[in-house]
Amino acid sequence: MKYCSTCGHLVEQRIPEGDNRHRYVCVSCETIHYQNPRIVAGTVPIWQGKILLCRRAIEPRYGYWTTSSFMENAETTIEAAERETREEALAEVDIEGLYSIIDVPHINQVHMFYRATLKNGEFGAGEESLETQLFALDDIPWNELSFPTVRKTLELFLEDFRKESYGVHVQDIRHPMSPSARRD
Amino acid sequence: MKYCSTCGHLVEQRIPEGDNRHRYVCVSCETIHYQNPRIVAGTVPIWQGKILLCRRAIEPRYGYWTTSSFMENAETTIEAAERETREEALAEVDIEGLYSIIDVPHINQVHMFYRATLKNGEFGAGEESLETQLFALDDIPWNELSFPTVRKTLELFLEDFRKESYGVHVQDIRHPMSPSARRD
Ligand SMILES: [Zn+2]
Numbered sequence: 001m002k003y004c005s006t007c008g009h010l011v012e013q014r015i016p017e018g019d020n021r022h023r024y025v026c027v028s029c030e031t032i033h034y035q036n037p038r039i040v041a042g043t044v045p046i047w048q049g050k051i052l053l054c055r056r057a058i059e060p061r062y063g064y065w066t067t068s069s070f071m072e073n074a075e076t077t078i079e080a081a082e083r084e085t086r087e088e089a090l091a092e093v094d095i096e097g098l099y100s101i102i103d104v105p106h107i108n109q110v111h112m113f114y115r116a117t118l119k120n121g122e123f124g125a126g127e128e129s130l131e132t133q134l135f136a137l138d139d140i141p142w143n144e145l146s147f148p149t150v151r152k153t154l155e156l157f158l159e160d161f162r163k164e165s166y167g168v169h170v171q172d173i174r175h176p177m178s179p180s181a182r183r184d
Numbered sequence: 185m186k187y188c189s190t191c192g193h194l195v196e197q198r199i200p201e202g203d204n205r206h207r208y209v210c211v212s213c214e215t216i217h218y219q220n221p222r223i224v225a226g227t228v229p230i231w232q233g234k235i236l237l238c239r240r241a242i243e244p245r246y247g248y249w250t251t252s253s254f255m256e257n258a259e260t261t262i263e264a265a266e267r268e269t270r271e272e273a274l275a276e277v278d279i280e281g282l283y284s285i286i287d288v289p290h291i292n293q294v295h296m297f298y299r300a301t302l303k304n305g306e307f308g309a310g311e312e313s314l315e316t317q318l319f320a321l322d323d324i325p326w327n328e329l330s331f332p333t334v335r336k337t338l339e340l341f342l343e344d345f346r347k348e349s350y351g352v353h354v355q356d357i358r359h360p361m362s363p364s365a366r367r368d
């Protein structure tokens with residue numbers, strides 16, 4: 001950030017009065033421009049014991065399998081998760097419950113996944129997907145998953161599936177993606 | 185938003201290629217300025233069967249009782265909840281588990297509360313608090329709580345406390361604060 005989005009003048013980094021952190025502050029209109037973590041929301045969408053995944057048609061991680069995207073303003077986390085599933089997989093789901101919250105502090109993101117069941121087994125490839133496919137739990141493409149948060153959530157899900165008991169999991173991933181996990 | 189924070193030129197609202205929503209887009213450098221919900225994090229801090237609340241020394245809701253604030257970049261939701269409790273109430277806590285997620289879509293916020301126990305019973309008034317006080321569950325100042333999300337979370341907590349069983353609650357509050365609940 002270099003310019004004030006309110007008045008167009010330059011911003012500087014300083015600690016505002018009564019605060020204890022550096023913020024971008026406009027040198028002209030004094031507006032403080034806070035920066036905050038973003039939420040990524042998605043589902044673990046199940047149909048007849050299989051998990052629905054979408055192969056990304058967009059960067060980053062083009063060609064890798066995913067199930068989530070950024071939450072938008074004016075929606076709830078559940079609505080965001082339902083919308084992502086509708087847009088990416090052309091599938092309508094019933095939300096079963098919150099499943100995982102994975103904090104990723106080094107990139108200022110919080111990923112939230114809800115367990116969900118397809119309403120009628122119908123799905124397809126949305127505009128942001130190359131293809132959409134149901135995977136048996138033994139056939140999950142572990143080496144072609146889009147993000148560490150998806151991998152972590154599916155690992156937890158498999159454990160819970162075997163125990164036939166689904167908790168709510170709060171975890172974090174602090175390291176950057178390993179070089180071997182990167183495509184680009 | 186009126187100006188591009190990257191180059192200082194004007195932004196316009198339009199739907200970028202491949203998107204389906206209006207975004208602020210710079211007319212000069214074409215940067216898309218996404219806007220996303222913000223997370224508010226806090227604890228329900230317990231000590232010997234009582235709840236610790238802080239009376240706000242800042243706007244909005246100056247003088248009302250609260251227990252949360254905005255999550256910052258580069259921290260996890262648990263770290264944010266611990267930090268808020270430290271800053272507002274000068275109290276160190278052990279996090280017991282995620283308790284509530286309250287979506288507030290009309291103001292683009294997601295509030296997250298963790299159940300917590302004071303480490304040693306010590307607390308005080310931080311810079312953003314007028315005072316900090318332990319309340320018996322029968323004495324919660326319902327008419328002087330800061331935000332509907334705090335009220336909702338404490339209502340759920342009391343129910344669960346009576347049942348001696350704490351779930352994880354996902355709820356939303358869709359209406360604006362009623363005029364009678366506003367101080368300013
Ligand atoms: Zn300005």
Ligand SMILES: [Zn+2]
Binds near residue numbers: 213
């Ligand atoms: Zn620009």
